[in-house]
Amino acid sequence: MAVQHEKRVFGYPSSLTDAPFHYCPGCTHGIAHRLVAEAIDDLRLKEHTVGVASVGCSVFTYNYFNCDMQQASHGRAPAVATGIKRVSPETIVFTYQGDGDLASIGTAEIIHAAARGENITVIFINNTNFGMTGGQMAPTTLPGQKTTTTPLGRDVKKAGYPLRVCELLSALDGPAYLARVSLHSPKEVLRAKKAIRKAFETQVAGAGFSLVEVLSTCPTNWGLPPKKALEYLRDEVAKYYPLGEFRDGPREVEACSTR
């Protein structure tokens, strides 16, 4: 009888270093890291990928990804990624940014990088607050959500309404791939994996700007245990931010006639 060897059905991706994550217990940043690393592994891009870390909880991504990394100042990761990509077009460039970085101080950079159709991939982690600094209100905080700077819940009359980044960018002609995914269940994690892989494939094909918004939990600052945080993500956050693909494939725009 032939000896059957056991196979590894799930293992550690080679695009992650051995450094243990500094994230709080139950924070889904780690899942997003793994999905990005798996996409880089699957497409065999590790040797010519450069990542750009942002400011926030995700600042230490340069310790965790096993590829070349650069660190950008607050919100400016798409601008730095643009520079890297234009100097070295054959390099695969991705940024990994949180919502306090991308949707707040970096709104100008992300909108213009998308409008220019820069051939970069942006992984946007939306956990509806500023995680690293102690859970202050971010532009993405849900109406009525309690944070340390909105202890009675976000009052939309004072603080305005949340920013839906995917819908915002889908008004532009530049982006080639826009998707919003969530990490609240195994099914959604698999969908997120597909979307992140597709975003990298878009860049490899040279089609243009790609962004994946990943809805994520922040158990510590939401004041919820990991299980309740995942339920809050499913019941409240994913309801306010509808999931799905907002752009799939570059948009053809005809140039106007010359006079």
Place this chain on the structure above:
Amino acid sequence: MLARVVVNSERCKGCQICCFTCPKNILQLSTETNSKGYNPVYVQFPQKCTGCALCALMCPDVALEVWK
């Protein structure tokens, strides 16, 4: 063929997402602590594991490895 889950106790932070994700409820929180002071999970009923890898899929710290 038997399946098994290998827990990297040093990476595990005891968030228990794997415990309630597992359809067979075979993972439990240990009473021991790792070097960071967390209680890592351990496999309580290894013979019940089907190797579906849902625990590893949801693990935020990539602390689980699944063999089948």
